[in-house]
Amino acid sequence: MSRSDRIVESVAGPMESVMIRPPGFRGAAFGEAAAGDLRVDEAGRRRAADELGVSPEWAFATQVHGTTVIRATTPGLLGEADAIFTTRQALPIAIATADCVPIILEGTGFTAVIHAGWRGASAGVVERTISELRSGGLNVSRAAIGPSIGPCCYEVGDEVAERFPDFSRRTTWGTTSVDIAGSIEESLGSVPVWRSARCTFTDTELHSYRKSRTKLRQVTVAWLPAL
Secondary structure, three states: OOHHHHHOOOOOOOOOOOEEOOOOOOOEEEEOHHHOOOOOOHHHHHHHHHHHOOOOOOEEEEOOOOOOEEEOOOOEEEEEOOEEEEOOEOOOEEEEEOOOEEEEEEEOOEEEEEEEOHHHHHHOHHHHHHHHHHHOOOOOOEEEEOOEOOOOOOEOOHHHHOOOHHHEEEOOOOOEEEOHHHHHHHHOOOOOEEEOOOEOOOOOOOOOHHHHOOOOOEEEEEOEOOO
16 A cells, blocks of 8 residues: 555545545545444434445444553444454444544454544554554555644643653644554554545534534444455
8 A cells, every 4th residue: 555545535425425445455434424333323324334335233342541452243333442442244333423533454364443533643553553463463455544633733831742752743723733643553553544635623524522522433443344
């Protein structure tokens, strides 16, 4: 996967699709606001599942901005965690975001999804997930980073910026910000990465908690296609 793929988005299916499909991935999609909050919108989840060719029965976690990793073997709510992986074919796993960074990892025989805000990213949720996978003999072969709030708009205090010294930036209005997605990309090392260029704060087709204090989320889903 070439580095230029990081800023090119591919939407599969008909023009009315509301799922972003990163190129080269076997089972990965990032939702837009128009898809609905697929955690609670069952009709929207069924429409998305039909579009993606997957089951509408998805596995979720209660996200707490931590580093806990859960292995999914069945659909439904799995407990508190910010990363989910599965080795079960045709079981969609999902996380929800509205400014935080959604990440999908793929490798032979597994897929994983990660929710990373500044707390989770600085605590090492991505590194923890990769370590958990490796402990089970699973190696990451590619990663996708979906839409999140960009450094253009992610105003933070010094206590947050200090956690990301190499990724301190300035907002478009001149205040301190950080590039969380950039820090996550670096943490992935030599793993090929596709990265969205869309900012949840400025993109009207995406939910942003910072912009509107919305309780709605766009949902990221990954799955191992059935043979």
